[in-house]
Amino acid sequence: MSATGIGASIKRVEDLRFLTGNGHYTDDINQLDQSHAWILRSPHAHAKLNSVDTSKAAAAPGVIAIFTGADMAADGVGGIPCGWQIHNKDGSPMAEPGHPALAVDKVRHVGDQVAIVIAETRDQARDAAELIAVDYAVLPAAIDMDTALSGASLVHDDAPNNRCFDWEIGDRDATEAAFAKADHVVSIDLANNRLIPNAMEPRAAISEFDRSTGRYTLHTTTQNPHVIRLLMGAFVLQIPEHKLRIVAPDVGGGFGSKIFHYAEEAILTWAAAKVHRPIKWTAERSESFMTDAHGRDHETHADLALDKDGKFLGLRVATKANVGAYLSTFGSSVPTYLYATLLAGVYATPAIYAEVQTVFTNTVPVDAYRGAGRPECTYLLERLVTKAARDLGMDPVELRQKNMIQPDQYPYQTPVALEYDCGDSPATFASALKASDYAGFEARRGAAEKNGKLRGIGISTYVEACGIAPSAVAGALGARAGLYESAQVRVHPTGSVTVYTGTHSHGQGHETTFAQLVSESFGIPADLVEVSHGDTDQVQFGMGTYGSRSLAVGGPAILKACNKVIDKAKKIAAHILEADVSDIEFADGKFTVVGTDKEMAFAEVSLAAYVPHNYPIEEIEPGLDENAFYDPLNFSFPGGAHICEVEVDPDTGHVEVIDFTAVDDVGRVVNPMIVEGQVHGGLAQGVGQAVLEGCVYDADGQLLTGSYMDYTMPRADDLPNFSVSTQGVMGASNPLEVKGVGEVGAIGSPPAVINAIIDALSPLGVTDISMPATPNKVWQAIQASSVRQAAE
Amino acid sequence: MPTVSMTVNGKSVSAEVEPRTLLVQYLREHLGLTGTHVGCDTSQCGACVVHVNGESLKSCTMLAGQAEGADVTTIEGLANGDDLHPMQEAFRENHGLQCGFCTPGMVMSALDLVKQNPDPSEKEVREWLEGNLCRCTGYHNIVKSILAGAEALRG
Ligand code: FES
Numbered sequence: 001m002s003a004t005g006i007g008a009s010i011k012r013v014e015d016l017r018f019l020t021g022n023g024h025y026t027d028d029i030n031q032l033d034q035s036h037a038w039i040l041r042s043p044h045a046h047a048k049l050n051s052v053d054t055s056k057a058a059a060a061p062g063v064i065a066i067f068t069g070a071d072m073a074a075d076g077v078g079g080i081p082c083g084w085q086i087h088n089k090d091g092s093p094m095a096e097p098g099h100p101a102l103a104v105d106k107v108r109h110v111g112d113q114v115a116i117v118i119a120e121t122r123d124q125a126r127d128a129a130e131l132i133a134v135d136y137a138v139l140p141a142a143i144d145m146d147t148a149l150s151g152a153s154l155v156h157d158d159a160p161n162n163r164c165f166d167w168e169i170g171d172r173d174a175t176e177a178a179f180a181k182a183d184h185v186v187s188i189d190l191a192n193n194r195l196i197p198n199a200m201e202p203r204a205a206i207s208e209f210d211r212s213t214g215r216y217t218l219h220t221t222t223q224n225p226h227v228i229r230l231l232m233g234a235f236v237l238q239i240p241e242h243k244l245r246i247v248a249p250d251v252g253g254g255f256g257s258k259i260f261h262y263a264e265e266a267i268l269t270w271a272a273a274k275v276h277r278p279i280k281w282t283a284e285r286s287e288s289f290m291t292d293a294h295g296r297d298h299e300t301h302a303d304l305a306l307d308k309d310g311k312f313l314g315l316r317v318a319t320k321a322n323v324g325a326y327l328s329t330f331g332s333s334v335p336t337y338l339y340a341t342l343l344a345g346v347y348a349t350p351a352i353y354a355e356v357q358t359v360f361t362n363t364v365p366v367d368a369y370r371g372a373g374r375p376e377c378t379y380l381l382e383r384l385v386t387k388a389a390r391d392l393g394m395d396p397v398e399l400r401q402k403n404m405i406q407p408d409q410y411p412y413q414t415p416v417a418l419e420y421d422c423g424d425s426p427a428t429f430a431s432a433l434k435a436s437d438y439a440g441f442e443a444r445r446g447a448a449e450k451n452g453k454l455r456g457i458g459i460s461t462y463v464e465a466c467g468i469a470p471s472a473v474a475g476a477l478g479a480r481a482g483l484y485e486s487a488q489v490r491v492h493p494t495g496s497v498t499v500y501t502g503t504h505s506h507g508q509g510h511e512t513t514f515a516q517l518v519s520e521s522f523g524i525p526a527d528l529v530e531v532s533h534g535d536t537d538q539v540q541f542g543m544g545t546y547g548s549r550s551l552a553v554g555g556p557a558i559l560k561a562c563n564k565v566i567d568k569a570k571k572i573a574a575h576i577l578e579a580d581v582s583d584i585e586f587a588d589g590k591f592t593v594v595g596t597d598k599e600m601a602f603a604e605v606s607l608a609a610y611v612p613h614n615y616p617i618e619e620i621e622p623g624l625d626e627n628a629f630y631d632p633l634n635f636s637f638p639g640g641a642h643i644c645e646v647e648v649d650p651d652t653g654h655v656e657v658i659d660f661t662a663v664d665d666v667g668r669v670v671n672p673m674i675v676e677g678q679v680h681g682g683l684a685q686g687v688g689q690a691v692l693e694g695c696v697y698d699a700d701g702q703l704l705t706g707s708y709m710d711y712t713m714p715r716a717d718d719l720p721n722f723s724v725s726t727q728g729v730m731g732a733s734n735p736l737e738v739k740g741v742g743e744v745g746a747i748g749s750p751p752a753v754i755n756a757i758i759d760a761l762s763p764l765g766v767t768d769i770s771m772p773a774t775p776n777k778v779w780q781a782i783q784a785s786s787v788r789q790a791a792e
Numbered sequence: 793m794p795t796v797s798m799t800v801n802g803k804s805v806s807a808e809v810e811p812r813t814l815l816v817q818y819l820r821e822h823l824g825l826t827g828t829h830v831g832c833d834t835s836q837c838g839a840c841v842v843h844v845n846g847e848s849l850k851s852c853t854m855l856a857g858q859a860e861g862a863d864v865t866t867i868e869g870l871a872n873g874d875d876l877h878p879m880q881e882a883f884r885e886n887h888g889l890q891c892g893f894c895t896p897g898m899v900m901s902a903l904d905l906v907k908q909n910p911d912p913s914e915k916e917v918r919e920w921l922e923g924n925l926c927r928c929t930g931y932h933n934i935v936k937s938i939l940a941g942a943e944a945l946r947g
């Protein structure tokens with residue numbers, strides 16, 4: 001094993017440029033002769049566009065051009081596509097209304113694009129945009145899901161009752177039969193609060209068109225440049241791949257919100273060929289709030305059937321999910337295949353049935369946000385199981401343990417399509433109980449009480465699914481793309497290596513982790529390896545980074561390409577060492593003839609590959625540069641247990657998260673330092689969802705939480721030091737046995753926090769609190785319950 | 793357009809700018825110092841923190857003209873050649889950054905903290921960071937980095 005290989009916490013290669021201010025984020029890049037764009041956006045949630053008069057604006061200083069939806073439509077530009085087709089219960093396809101990049105007849109959410117102004121400077125473009133006269137006929141808005149489903153006001157004329165689809169999974173009859181024989185039924189109604197992703201770098205793009213070659217280049221803040229090339233090139237602008245280059249340079253966080261193909265990318269690319277100038281656009285933060293796809297936003301009713309001993313018999317779930325005004329790239333798959341397929345959770349529940357209705361509303365599209373479907377699922381299950389324990393007077397630890405899938409049951413086929421390949425929930429749970437000193441909690445509760453604080457403890461045990469796979473299965477379920485990953489491993493003559501990956505790093509540290517994979521494989525130091533990503537002109541193809549897929553899907557692709565390199569290098573070594581290739585062994589960076597002291601170093605073989613003087617030229621070609629595509633055999637299934645302790649101030653309702661313990665099974669760990677950092681970040685977002693963050697639209701569809709003054713981002717003093725550890729169970733269905741770590745923190749944590757708050761408030765008779773558990777809400781719950789108790 | 797002059801990272805600079813130009817725009821667009829970032833439009837994220845006359849300041853809250861004649865330090869001015877500043881080094885050692893977008897502001901802000909309070913407690917660090925948002929790290933390793941950086945600077 002190499003000292004910089006798998007398992008080493010080496011420091012990140014990326015850090016030097018970021019720490020010295022030398023990162024290259026999209027807005028840091030400037031092109032010669034570039035112009036600047038400002039997008040005029042709708043101030044209304046729902047309105048008919050009677051007319052858009054740009055004449056006055058066109059004459060404003062510095063203005064180069066102004067385009068509206070009519071201009072794009074006249075050019076035959078297509079709509080923004082959705083990447084996943086879901087079918088209704090009756091087999092018919094979902095409603096898939098058009099999504100013009102610039103609004104044509106109607107605007108459908110506050111922030112919807114109405115016109116693009118291109119000028120010499122950004123200020124000029126913005127000033128001119130104010131001179132555009134738009135005649136809006138305001139229509140009633142459909143904001144909350146129930147109002148929308150009543151169909152009183154239609155977001156799209158071709159989606160009756162604003163329903164996008166009505167989908168189901170699982171065995172309804174078996175589930176009803178389970179409920180018929182149940183001794184207990186525990187029910188819950190809950191909402192999964194709508195969140196605004198808020199990567200710290202606002203979205204930005206620079207488009208260019210080269211008249212002499214007919215080539216377009218778009219620098220954009222995306223997590224998946226090839227996916228943008230595919231969606232925008234093939235569906236929106238009809239530009240073939242060889243004429244379209246997408247570059248995702250350094251990207252300042254994504255968390256899902258930078259997966260999707262956004263209208264601005266298409267508008268800018270299209271307009272670059274009109275004005276023959278590069279065009280730069282950078283969102284202001286308020287535009288990010290209004291137009292980045294939001295996350296979550298579910299309302300769910302669920303029932304759990306149990307026998308008299310507390311064994312789970314069946315689970316029945318009905319969810320309404322908000323998809324916003326338009327179907328975003330993965331907007332349809334998140335509340336279905338990324339949500340309801342996980343409803344078994346860590347439990348051996350024999351019968352499960354779920355139905356999901358999705359609803360169009362006059363709000364910004366909702367799509368994947370860190371965890372995407374799995375946090376919604378985990379929140380539901382872990383709230384419900386905790387409620388069951390409380391209602392039935394059982395211990396929440398024992399109830400979980402009694403129902404958990406046991407290690408000898410793997411591979412475990414769930415009733416909702418997935419087959420878990422490996423895992424050990426009882427083990428991670430036991431470790432978390434120990435690490436959090438669960439047994440000693442009552443003493444801590446007592447001590448807090450003396451200080452006038454209500455202390456509570458909450459548990460969440462979870463499993464999730466990463467690296468959507470295999471492509472054929474995803475395709476059968478409606479995915480409109482493959483979900484493999486590609487890699488190219490180019491060994492240079494002197495033995496250094498460049499790796500090209502189709503994944504994209506925007507904080508995850510791939511440049512470090514992937515170099516470690518190659519270091520391990522070739523037995524060379526990681527600093528001889530450079531990782532290249534993000535440029536469709538350099539990387540052959542790729543599906544990008546989301547769903548914690550980069551190491552689980554992109555990693556094996558790199559490994560496959562490394563193995564191809566080693567196979568070829570063995571042939572070269574065999575020739576030079578005059579041995580049979582079957583007698584060549586490769587270890588620790590050396591090719592050896594077994595049983596002899598004849599050997600060649602890795603760099604000697606690579607040099608021979610490029611200086612083929614003594615070379616098996618009839619058998620193999622010169623060079624040492626291999627491609628691989630890896631299509632996974634199954635999802636990977638990270639899991640674990642999160643335990644949270646909070647203290648509530650009963651006078652103010654303020655919740656302090658005192659301790660947070662996470663024990664996560666992410667399979668094999670390549671760089672423990674990076675893995676811990678990923679968990680920290682996910683936990684912060686999960687705690688944020690539980691106690692701080694919540695997107696609010698008013699009944700007219702105005703975004704009330706449209707700035708950092710109104711939307712509460714987690715700050716350093718809102719969070720504790722996290723106690724984080726990993727406990728990997730090997731056996732994941734990929735050659736690295738890795739499972740993915742990007743989302744576990746955000747998936748496991750919210751129910752642990754809310755269960756802890758309810759536990760803290762339970763002496764006061766509080767049995768429910770919704771996210772975010774703000775001081776106001778907690779205080780109200782305390783008041784309501786004490787009034788109730790006094791009355792009883 | 794007025795000419796605005798100041799000293800940035802030890803060099804005298806001057807540029808003709810529109811009166812409404814913010815200090816952060818002056819640094820990024822006129823001087824090409826893109827290490828200072830813009831993460832919000834309400835002066836709350838702290839991605840734009842620089843030092844003006846030795847004190848940390850959100851460069852999106854100040855007009856370039858208000859910094860006329862000032863001595864400004866940005867993230868680009870911290871390292872000494874190839875040697876990182878001890879606070880930068882502490883962030884690297886402790887994995888105090890992920891996407892790197894908040895990082896320049898975090899480092900510049902941290903340096904002002906340790907100037908005022910060379911031996912801060914964890915709680916003091918967390919409270920000081922009230923004006924700096926990070927979406928990636930959960931702050932755990934940022935706090936650790938700043939405590940380590942403070943220790944290194946105490947020598
Ligand atoms: S850009 Fe200055 S505080 Fe956000």
Ligand code: FES
Binds near residue numbers: 253892
């Ligand atoms: S490291 Fe990404 S925002 Fe802080």
